[in-house]
Amino acid sequence: MEGQVTIIAATAIAVGLILAAAGLGSALGWGLITSKTIEGITRQPEMRAQLMTNTFIFAGLMESFPFIVLALAMWFVFANPFLAGITG
Structure with missing residues (x-):
């Protein structure tokens, strides 16, 4: 029982760090995307439409990253593969 509690506690800490x-x-990705877009628009205002299109594409990719990581973290919380190795 003690080993199981240790694994659950370590998993909770790891999931917190992952999230x-x-x-x-x-947040860093969003900051870089928006800052480089604004920088590009100030350098070449005529490219605004193309830069905004690329920004929205990359923003969508950036937005999916935390959700994928969240799914992985929830897998560790609800279907912890490390608990299967404990017999007792």
């Missing part, structure tokens, strides 16, 4: 890293990575 924090996903949030930080997504």
Whole structure:
């Protein structure tokens, strides 16, 4: 029983770190996407439409990243593969 509690506690900490890293990575990605778009528009205003189209495409990709990581983290929470190795 003690081993199972240890694995569950370690999994909870790991899931918290995974979700924090996903949030930080997504925030940094959003910041880079928008800053480079604004920078490109200020350099070449005539390219605004094309830059905005690319921004929305990349923003959609960036938005999907935390959800994929969330799904992986929830797999560890609800179907923890490390608990299968404990006999007792």
